Amino acid sequence: QTSRILEAVKRAVRSAIHERGTFKIKPISEPSYAETERYKKYKKQADHREKTAEKTFKYKPLATSHGTSRKNNPNYSFPMEIERQHFRTFQTEKPEKIGEPKFIGVFGERYILVENPEGLLVIDQHAAHERLLFEKLKRNKKIKAQQLLNPVELVLDELRYRLLSDNSEKLINLGFHWKSKNDRIILEAIPSLVPQSEAKKVFMDILDELRLTKLEEPERLFDNLLASIACKAAIKTGDRLTIEEARKLVDDLKSENLIACPHGRPISMLISLRDLDGYFSRR
Structure with a gap:
């Protein structure tokens, strides 16, 4: 129980460092229900569901042969064109072999949908790729660096500059290279x-992670640094995967038997036919 509480405290500290740098605890008077966090969370979720529902389908009336819409005629009942925004099927010329998983498609350019003998497998493409990259980084003692086409000039506060100086060897092993210029540093390699577009963000995140040196065991801290790099390098929501890329992702997950991303989030969810039958009261 004590270790779980400590982990929660460390997560809170890390979140505060990454998002705001500091955080304050401010006493407040007893709030009304409409002011409580519970109500605000419920309201936010309800608003999100409403907006999502509105965006899921686009309705467009069919035009007449003269190119004018029949929408204005109250006596005319017309069909609607429905444009699917969130689901994309995988296109393949090779049918899956018997017993192999069937790749159905991707939902929201985020979740890969696969049918297997156990049911419907839903895979978070970012979490899956992030964990695979994390494992790859852990197997390498030194990470290969890439030169930035456009070096990034950064101004660091006193604490970050000290962290940079104290952990220079560790950062070089992670693939970062830089040089100092007066009160600035020039980031030359990551x-x-x-992706080079993430150069500044990942470098600053790594420095912020190093603030937790005294809170974490050295091995755990190094894993957190690798996790930050893997997160920035992984496939993102909106990245369009081909069926071949999706299949490789799933095969690699299966071969390494991975179930969670480096930050502890689940990678996949299995929905069995039995679960669906139970939900729809078919048994």
């Missing part, structure tokens, strides 16, 4: 897996 880990090869990370």
Whole structure:
């Protein structure tokens, strides 16, 4: 129980460092229900569901042969064109072999949908790729660096500059290279897996992670640094995967038997036919 509480405290500290740098605890008077966090969370979820429902389908009346809409005629009943926004099927010329998983498609350019003998497998493409990259980074003692086409000039506060100086060897092993210029540093190289557009963000995140040196065991801290790099390098929501890329992702997950991303979030969810039958009261 004590270790779980400590982990929760460390997560809160890490979140505060990454998002605001500091946080304050401010006493407040007893709030009304409409002011409580519970109500605000419920209201936010309800608003999100409403907006999502509105965006899911686009309705467009069919035009007449003259190109004018029949929408204005109250006596005319017309069909609607429904444009699907969130679901995309995988296109393949090779049918899956008997017994192999069937790749159905992707929902929201985020969740890969696969049918297997156990049921419907839903896979978070970002979490899956992030964990695979994390495992790859852990197997390498030194991460390959890539030169930035446009070096990034950064101004660091006193604490970050001290963290940079104290952990220079560790950062070089992670694939970062830089040089000092007066009160600034010029970031010249980053880990090869990370997109160059993420150079500044990943470097600052790594420095902020190093603030937790005294809160974490050295091995755990190093894993957190690798997790930050893997997160920035992984496939993102909106990235369009081909069926071949999706299949490789699933095969790699299966071969390494991975179930969660480096931050502890689940990678996949299995929905069995039995679960669906139970939900729809068919048994």
